[in-house]
Amino acid sequence: MSKKLKQIFSMLLAMTMVTGLLGGCAGSSGSVDTITDIKDTGAQNAAATSTYEPYPETVTYTIGLRVRADVAYPEGSTDTAEESAYTRFMKSKLNIQNKNAFEAADDNDYNQKVSMAITSGDIPDIMNVTYDDFKELAENDMLEDLTEAYNNCASDLMKEIYASNDNRSLDMATIDGKLYAIPTTAISSGPEMLWLRGDWMDKLGLEEPKTLEDIENIVKAFVKQDPGENGAGKTVGIPLCVDGDTNYIYGNYSGAYKANNIFTSFGAYPEQWVEGKDGTAVYGSVQPEMKQGLQVLADWYKEGVIDQQLAVRTYDDIKALVTDGKCGSYFCGWWAPYDLAGSYELNPDVEWRAYILPTGSDNKVTMWSGNPNQNYFVVRKGFEHPELLVKAKSITLDYNQGDAAYTDESAECKEYLDYVAHGYGVEVIGGFDWYDAAARAYQHISEAIDGTRNPDEMNAYEHSLYESCTKYLEAVNNKEKPEKANWLDYNARMVASKLMNDTEVNIVQPVFFSQTDSMSLMWESLRTLERTTILKIVTNELSVDEFDAFAEEWMNAGGQQITEEVNEAIN
Amino acid sequence: MNRPKKQVYYHLMMLPGMIFLIIFNFIPMAGIVMAFQNFSPVKGILESKWVGLDNFRFIFSLPDSRQIFVNTIIISLGKIMLGILIPVCFSLMLNEIKVKFFKRTVQTIVYMPHFLSWVVFAAVVQSIFSYDGPVNVLLTVIGMEPVMFLGSNQWFRTLMVTTDSWKEFGYGSIIYLAALTGIDPGLYEAASIDGASRWKRLLYITLPGIMPIILIMLTMALPNILNAGFDQIFNLYNPLVYESGDILDTYVYRVGMLKRQYSLGTAVGLIKSVVGMILILAANKLVTTFSDRRMF
Numbered sequence: 001m002s003k004k005l006k007q008i009f010s011m012l013l014a015m016t017m018v019t020g021l022l023g024g025c026a027g028s029s030g031s032v033d034t035i036t037d038i039k040d041t042g043a044q045n046a047a048a049t050s051t052y053e054p055y056p057e058t059v060t061y062t063i064g065l066r067v068r069a070d071v072a073y074p075e076g077s078t079d080t081a082e083e084s085a086y087t088r089f090m091k092s093k094l095n096i097q098n099k100n101a102f103e104a105a106d107d108n109d110y111n112q113k114v115s116m117a118i119t120s121g122d123i124p125d126i127m128n129v130t131y132d133d134f135k136e137l138a139e140n141d142m143l144e145d146l147t148e149a150y151n152n153c154a155s156d157l158m159k160e161i162y163a164s165n166d167n168r169s170l171d172m173a174t175i176d177g178k179l180y181a182i183p184t185t186a187i188s189s190g191p192e193m194l195w196l197r198g199d200w201m202d203k204l205g206l207e208e209p210k211t212l213e214d215i216e217n218i219v220k221a222f223v224k225q226d227p228g229e230n231g232a233g234k235t236v237g238i239p240l241c242v243d244g245d246t247n248y249i250y251g252n253y254s255g256a257y258k259a260n261n262i263f264t265s266f267g268a269y270p271e272q273w274v275e276g277k278d279g280t281a282v283y284g285s286v287q288p289e290m291k292q293g294l295q296v297l298a299d300w301y302k303e304g305v306i307d308q309q310l311a312v313r314t315y316d317d318i319k320a321l322v323t324d325g326k327c328g329s330y331f332c333g334w335w336a337p338y339d340l341a342g343s344y345e346l347n348p349d350v351e352w353r354a355y356i357l358p359t360g361s362d363n364k365v366t367m368w369s370g371n372p373n374q375n376y377f378v379v380r381k382g383f384e385h386p387e388l389l390v391k392a393k394s395i396t397l398d399y400n401q402g403d404a405a406y407t408d409e410s411a412e413c414k415e416y417l418d419y420v421a422h423g424y425g426v427e428v429i430g431g432f433d434w435y436d437a438a439a440r441a442y443q444h445i446s447e448a449i450d451g452t453r454n455p456d457e458m459n460a461y462e463h464s465l466y467e468s469c470t471k472y473l474e475a476v477n478n479k480e481k482p483e484k485a486n487w488l489d490y491n492a493r494m495v496a497s498k499l500m501n502d503t504e505v506n507i508v509q510p511v512f513f514s515q516t517d518s519m520s521l522m523w524e525s526l527r528t529l530e531r532t533t534i535l536k537i538v539t540n541e542l543s544v545d546e547f548d549a550f551a552e553e554w555m556n557a558g559g560q561q562i563t564e565e566v567n568e569a570i571n
Numbered sequence: 572m573n574r575p576k577k578q579v580y581y582h583l584m585m586l587p588g589m590i591f592l593i594i595f596n597f598i599p600m601a602g603i604v605m606a607f608q609n610f611s612p613v614k615g616i617l618e619s620k621w622v623g624l625d626n627f628r629f630i631f632s633l634p635d636s637r638q639i640f641v642n643t644i645i646i647s648l649g650k651i652m653l654g655i656l657i658p659v660c661f662s663l664m665l666n667e668i669k670v671k672f673f674k675r676t677v678q679t680i681v682y683m684p685h686f687l688s689w690v691v692f693a694a695v696v697q698s699i700f701s702y703d704g705p706v707n708v709l710l711t712v713i714g715m716e717p718v719m720f721l722g723s724n725q726w727f728r729t730l731m732v733t734t735d736s737w738k739e740f741g742y743g744s745i746i747y748l749a750a751l752t753g754i755d756p757g758l759y760e761a762a763s764i765d766g767a768s769r770w771k772r773l774l775y776i777t778l779p780g781i782m783p784i785i786l787i788m789l790t791m792a793l794p795n796i797l798n799a800g801f802d803q804i805f806n807l808y809n810p811l812v813y814e815s816g817d818i819l820d821t822y823v824y825r826v827g828m829l830k831r832q833y834s835l836g837t838a839v840g841l842i843k844s845v846v847g848m849i850l851i852l853a854a855n856k857l858v859t860t861f862s863d864r865r866m867f
Contacts, residue, residue: 075860119612132831140613233703245825309702311722311811521835524826525633530819531810539722539811557634 030468047094048387049152051394057387061126062101064117065426066110066196073424074123081426085412085419090428092412096388098428118142125383126429129182132515134173134376138180147179150388155394157402161185165435172513181376182389189254189333190439190500191356191367192261195326198351200227212265212296212358217328219305220506222270228325238300238329239307240538246521247315248531249297249307249538252331253368257318261331263293264366264508265358270534272368281511281566282561285530286551294547311535325350329372334438334496337488343385344487354496356503366506371513377429384528389429391484398433401459420460442497445469448493465493522558529554606838612831626838635817642728643818647799648730651792655785657736658743663777665744666751667769678748681741693806696734697721721807724815731816746788747781752781761829786861790854794847819843 065081073079082100090096099252102117103126104110104306114133117123123142137143162170165185173181194209196218204227209215219237221227226235240249241257250260251271263270269284276282284290300306307313307327321327323342332339336354343350356365377393379386398404405417421426434440445466448455455466472490475482482490513522533550536542555563606626608619627756630636661681666675684692692725700706700720728755758776768773801820808816819839827836 136613311809532813535810
């Protein structure tokens with residue numbers, strides 16, 4: 001450790017020397033130097049403790065950055081990730097400039113480069129890392145404490161956005177009372193919906209579904225009566241995605257092709273750590289409530305209501321089935337139209353209807369909320385301007401989630417907005433969004449369409465969606481075929497989001513998203529056991545009664561110990 | 572007298588290979604110490620905690636470790652056996668064909684799949700063996716029930732072994748075809764004058780002629796017994812067939828890479844290398860005992 005400290009010190013020393021030299025070059029004579037020094041210190045202090053005060057001298061920070069291969073810049077420009085509308089805008093606002101320590105083409109590449117940086121002990125001033133990396137770095141004292149920087153420099157808007165999810169995001173980034181990261185919030189996707197082909201339902205004269213039996217009957221009719229004219233036996237039932245390590249028939253609420261609502265309708269919360277009946281944390285996948293949900297799925301599988309080939313289909317396979325009109329029923333969040341655009345392109349008569357189903361005993365759907373954060377922006381321990389991260393993020397939020405863009409007349413701002421609208425370049429220190437961003441967008445857009453809101457009173461992204469939705473409505477009024485992009489924006493933002501906005505749901509808050517010590521070693525073994533057994537029960541290879549034996553085996557194979565650790569961690 | 576001088580050139584030719592070997596195979600061996608540590612990337616090799624044999628104990632204490640070793644060995648033994656049998660038979664048959672153009676064309680076509688990555692080839696396998704794919708259509712035509720090949724623990728290993736041979740047999744047969752051309756044609760002439768049938772000639776001239784090559788190929792394949800083919804299985808398996816198809820590499824990938832347990836991954840790698848080394852030494856011994864050839 002002492003070696004590392006020495007390294008950091010020597011680096012710091014080198015850096016101060018360089019800045020000192022540069023400072024020396026700037027001044028011409030000794031006396032002026034001292035005066036500017038005093039002035040500088042004042043300006044430095046002001047910059048370090050306020051949100052919008054620019055630095056007196058350009059601060060260059062190093063950062064690791066995702067720069068996708070298909071990133072575009074305005075035609076004819078020589079912009080790069082270090083010199084773009086974004087960087088010029090930030091320079092004009094805060095006098096900061098990024099220098100990329102590494103650039104990665106995709107997430108995998110990025111994570112590898114972060115690992116490399118951590119392993120070699122040479123991390124950039126600012127990095128965007130996963131929770132695991134964040135924790136490891138913090139525990140090894142490699143991160144700067146951002147508590148003061150946040151208190152001094154976070155804009156009101158930033159605080160407000162974090163508050164939209166009860167500050168859970170900040171809690172995850174706080175260790176021993178100190179804030180070690182500025183987390184990127186996750187946006188709530190709202191309840192999972194059952195998406196059905198409305199044109200098929202009309203063709204077969206089917207009523208709207210309300211109960212589990214209704215769903216079963218509709219899907220059976222789709223599969224047996226073949227309204228899509230695919231040929232006998234070619235229409236598949238509800239697909240559930242088991243692909244790679246990320247997709248499974250449950251978990252990740254509101255993701256596509258999952259059966260979470262079937263479990264929650266019986267009070268089961270698979271893959272979630274939730275509060276059990278006795279008040280302690282329990283693992284949802286091994287609770288007895290799971291059996292009823294599994295019984296439904298196993299019966300449905302036998303009846304052909306569930307895709308018979310679920311175990312061997314990839315995510316893209318399923319997407320192709322839905323797009324080709326071979327599948328007319330699946331579960332997904334409000335964002336489903338983004339995956340359905342292909343089906344509209346192939347067949348403009350396609351009509352998808354969404355239902356928030358199945359409900360529990362209180363006639364409401366129960367959802368669980370997800371991990372409050374996507375990832376974590378951290379500052380290297382020893383970086384002189386830790387508040388730079390908070391300031392840069394505040395500015396981005398003001399111009400994207402706030403209304404600063406409407407009053408700012410500067411050329412840099414105009415260029416920046418153009419850049420946001422076209423997706424030019426790379427957002428170096430990006431922003432994040434409200435926990436309920438999807439619901440807010442619906443409210444703003446629908447009010448603007450109804451004429452009760454000035455279309456300028458919404459953020460830039462919402463505004464672009466509003467324009468897309470109005471284009472859709474215009475095309476429909478003129479009896480023209482709406483464009484694909486407008487079709488999907490309207491269906492996602494107005495149709496599905498309206499359903500989400502108008503339907504009351506129960507929300508269960510999982511109590512633990514982190515990882516305990518034993519988990520890192522034993523979790524995969526337990527997860528393999530869980531995923532294999534549950535899939536076998538669903539595909540009728542094992543009977544539902546085997547669930548109890550599985551739950552016991554899970555407990556004995558380390559689940560008991562991990563449950564205890566989780567309870568210790570949250571108390 | 573000028574032999575050493577001549578050898579200098581040979582050694583120079585080997586030099587790049589040796590340097591490559593030292594940089595990429597010998598120096599990284601220092602990383603083996605990670606297998607005896609609880610390695611944390613932040614702390615690095617020098618400051619990570621020593622845990623002795625804990626990682627190895629953990630691997631063997633896992634409830635599924637026995638199954639994983641069994642799967643690995645069965646799948647890889649199957650691949651080794653089929654990977655010799657099919658190329659040998661194929662090259663013997665191809666060798667009997669006298670039309671040169673036909674021979675060349677067949678040879679080119681069958682070794683094409685070798686150059687496809689498993690990501691691509693897995694998609695081909697998936698569509699051929701899917702529930703509504705051509706194989707199952709054939710089965711239903713002859714009155715049998717369709718089989719979910721990739722979701723069935725009875726079929727998964729067989730499928731892995733056969734599709735691997737399908738992909739690799741063309742490439743594997745090149746070396747046997749080369750060996751076949753090396754057999755003295757005079758032997759065949761003499762045998763046919765003595766009245767030996769084609770079958771007898773195959774049995775007493777051709778097979779003994781390529782036997783040393785077969786043995787060497789076998790010896791070279793044995794150390795890989797714990798490599799059952801990550802690319803292939805990773806692209807084709809699913810939780811339903813973990814029971815029969817989960818191999819060491821896929822398991823280590825899930826535990827080690829996704830959960831970042833580098834020490835565990837290193838420990839498994841070390842086990843594989845040690846087992847491989849023991850096997851190659853043993854196989855070499857066997858080959859020297861039963862024939863006059865040796866590898867080293």
